[in-house]
Amino acid sequence: MSDQWKNSGLKRILLAATYSWAGLCAAWKNEAAFRQEVLLLGVLVPLGLWLGDDGVERALLIGSLLLVLMVELLNSAIEAVVDRFGTERHELSGRAKDLGSAAVLIALINVAVIWGLVLYDNFYS
Numbered sequence: 001m002s003d004q005w006k007n008s009g010l011k012r013i014l015l016a017a018t019y020s021w022a023g024l025c026a027a028w029k030n031e032a033a034f035r036q037e038v039l040l041l042g043v044l045v046p047l048g049l050w051l052g053d054d055g056v057e058r059a060l061l062i063g064s065l066l067l068v069l070m071v072e073l074l075n076s077a078i079e080a081v082v083d084r085f086g087t088e089r090h091e092l093s094g095r096a097k098d099l100g101s102a103a104v105l106i107a108l109i110n111v112a113v114i115w116g117l118v119l120y121d122n123f124y125s
Contacts (some may be wrong), residue, residue, distance in 0.1 A: 023073070031076050033104070034069070041065050048115075057118050064107075064114040071107040075100035 007015055027034040048061030078100040082093045 027073055027076055031072070034072050034076065037068055037072055041069065051119060051122065053122055057122075060114050061118060064111045068104070068107045068111060071103050075104050 028038070044065055045062055048065070049058055052058035052061050078096055082096050085093070
């Protein structure tokens with residue numbers, strides 16, 4: 001029997017949750033940007049729940065913040081793989097890291113746009 005069938009059902013879900021938790025712990029331990037974004041999330045989620053007028057607005061406000069964390073985790077994964085491959089400077093390694101960083105920037109701009117539009121609509125309509 002192949003290994004793919006040994007870990008199925010509930011065991012697979014529990015293993016996946018364990019690996020995910022390990023990834024979050026590694027990001028917290030090794031990535032300053034991730035820690036900063038989590039702390040910002042801790043401040044902005046309650047604010048988003050309070051400022052959002054309905055479920056859709058609250059989902060947009062909080063979802064945009066969670067998207068930043070997701071993109072940051074992917075960026076960190078890209079950086080780890082590039083660093084694991086080698087420490088010498090290479091154009092493609094630099095490009096991969098720059099593209100990951102750009103994705104985080106776009107996610108942060110997304111937060112600013114969503115929060116700005118929702119708050120503008122709530123205060124000026």
